[in-house]
Amino acid sequence: MKRLQKDRIDLINEYLKSNKLDSELLPEILDHLACEAEERLWDGKPFEQIFTNIKEAADGQILLDLSVDHKNLLAMEKSLNDIVFENRNKLYGAYDLRRGYGQTIQRSVMMGVALFLMIVMFPNLYARLVPDPKPDDIAYIVEANPINIREMLPKLPVQEVEPSPAPKTIRSLPPEVLPDDQVEIENLPPLMEELEKAQPAARTLDGIEDITIIVPPAPETGSAKSAIAEVEVKKEETFLNVEQAPQYQGGVEAMTAFLQKNLRYPSQALRAGIQGRVFVQFTVGSDGKVENATALKRIGFGCDEEAVRVVKLMQSWLPGRQAGVPVRVRFTLPIAFQLN
Amino acid sequence: MENNTTSNEYVRGTLKTIVLNLLAEHERMYGYEITQEVKERTGGAIALTFGALYPVLHKLEQEGMLITESVEVDGRLRKYYSLTTPGNEAARNKTNDLERFMEAVRLLLAPRNLATE
Numbered sequence: 001m002k003r004l005q006k007d008r009i010d011l012i013n014e015y016l017k018s019n020k021l022d023s024e025l026l027p028e029i030l031d032h033l034a035c036e037a038e039e040r041l042w043d044g045k046p047f048e049q050i051f052t053n054i055k056e057a058a059d060g061q062i063l064l065d066l067s068v069d070h071k072n073l074l075a076m077e078k079s080l081n082d083i084v085f086e087n088r089n090k091l092y093g094a095y096d097l098r099r100g101y102g103q104t105i106q107r108s109v110m111m112g113v114a115l116f117l118m119i120v121m122f123p124n125l126y127a128r129l130v131p132d133p134k135p136d137d138i139a140y141i142v143e144a145n146p147i148n149i150r151e152m153l154p155k156l157p158v159q160e161v162e163p164s165p166a167p168k169t170i171r172s173l174p175p176e177v178l179p180d181d182q183v184e185i186e187n188l189p190p191l192m193e194e195l196e197k198a199q200p201a202a203r204t205l206d207g208i209e210d211i212t213i214i215v216p217p218a219p220e221t222g223s224a225k226s227a228i229a230e231v232e233v234k235k236e237e238t239f240l241n242v243e244q245a246p247q248y249q250g251g252v253e254a255m256t257a258f259l260q261k262n263l264r265y266p267s268q269a270l271r272a273g274i275q276g277r278v279f280v281q282f283t284v285g286s287d288g289k290v291e292n293a294t295a296l297k298r299i300g301f302g303c304d305e306e307a308v309r310v311v312k313l314m315q316s317w318l319p320g321r322q323a324g325v326p327v328r329v330r331f332t333l334p335i336a337f338q339l340n
Numbered sequence: 341m342e343n344n345t346t347s348n349e350y351v352r353g354t355l356k357t358i359v360l361n362l363l364a365e366h367e368r369m370y371g372y373e374i375t376q377e378v379k380e381r382t383g384g385a386i387a388l389t390f391g392a393l394y395p396v397l398h399k400l401e402q403e404g405m406l407i408t409e410s411v412e413v414d415g416r417l418r419k420y421y422s423l424t425t426p427g428n429e430a431a432r433n434k435t436n437d438l439e440r441f442m443e444a445v446r447l448l449l450a451p452r453n454l455a456t457e
Contacts, residue, residue: 003414025417028371029390031416031417070395074401
């Protein structure tokens with residue numbers, strides 16, 4: 001086989017280039033034509049004729065069609081992005097973003113759907129993984145050994161409560177009204193002598209004689225109320241008659257001695273020969289002091305003033321008591337003036 | 341020339357099948373080799389022009405039927421084509437299709453009495 005000379009190959013190459021054959025197609029077509037030329041050289045034809053034949057077979061139109069076909073084929077591969085970014089900087093980043101857009105969207109949709117499903121199915125999944133314990137499931141077995149607590153606890157000393165001494169009582173029931181034939185002679189009310197030593201009760205008991213049962217006072221319902229009551233007590237009422245009348249300390253004799261010692265017969269009355277009784281009214285306070293002493297019935301001649309003066313000197317009285325509480329009592333004391 | 345153009349009209353539809361079939365028989369071929377093979381086996385009845393052949397080869401390559409390798413021969417780059425696995429599959433299918441089509445065309449072209457016989 002005859003080899004085609006280099007300059008002749010170049011000749012064909014130049015021809016193809018002058019017809020603007022696509023550079024990607026060029027080597028292949030060149031090889032094809034060169035093969036054809038070699039074949040014809042083998043047949044003994046001059047190269048000039050062969051070259052003319054080649055030019056006829058591969059005229060400008062055919063080569064152009066080839067180029068166009070090839071470009072169309074490549075264009076099918078190109079996407080819109082390739083066309084948009086044809087003459088722009090593809091390294092800038094926007095090209096990569098746009099090219100990966102579909103993939104990114106696909107991935108994000110899948111992730112979103114997966115996440116959504118996970119959230120929706122989570123309760124169900126959790127219930128599957130952590131099943132509710134059935135009522136007849138035995139979780140664990142506990143062996144119960146009875147422990148004797150009494151051995152462990154130290155024995156506490158038992159405090160024997162002494163029975164409080166029962167007071168001596170005697171049967172004393174309120175008398176019932178019954179027909180004569182039903183009256184029981186045994187249930188006679190106690191005699192006074194018996195009651196002196198024992199307390200009346202429903203039954204007769206042989207207890208201790210000298211017990212006074214002290215009943216604790218009833219609990220006060222409120223301290224505020226009692227404070228108000230105390231304020232009211234301070235406005236002391238002045239009594240006229242009380243259960244226990246005020247008394248001079250030492251009794252009537254001591255008072256008489258005090259009056260005889262302190263009273264002086266007024267000289268006016270002595271000269272005029274006046275005698276009689278002066279009624280002095282005064283109040284004995286709850287503290288035993290004499291207040292507001294005035295003469296009620298007067299005899300004049302200085303006797304009234306003398307009587308009031310002496311009464312005011314009397315300071316040590318025992319206050320009158322009402323229900324055991326010392327109270328103010330208005331008291332009238334007659335003081336007699338008598339000439340011997 | 342007249343004969344050549346008419347044959348080209350039918351070749352255009354069957355060219356893809358012809359190329360696939362030839363490549364199935366050979367391990368690898370280059371463009372000129374294919375045209376020579378066709379010319380020799382048909383006794384020059386079918387002549388492939390490179391203007392028709394190469395677009396078909398490129399299209400098949402893009403479809404993934406063929407892969408190419410370039411080898412330098414005599415200072416020129418020669419591009420060899422060979423079938424891929426889907427290309428093999430396509431070659432079989434297309435050959436079968438063409439054979440069935442040719443049978444049908446034969447029935448159509450044959451005289452009626454011959455066909456019914």
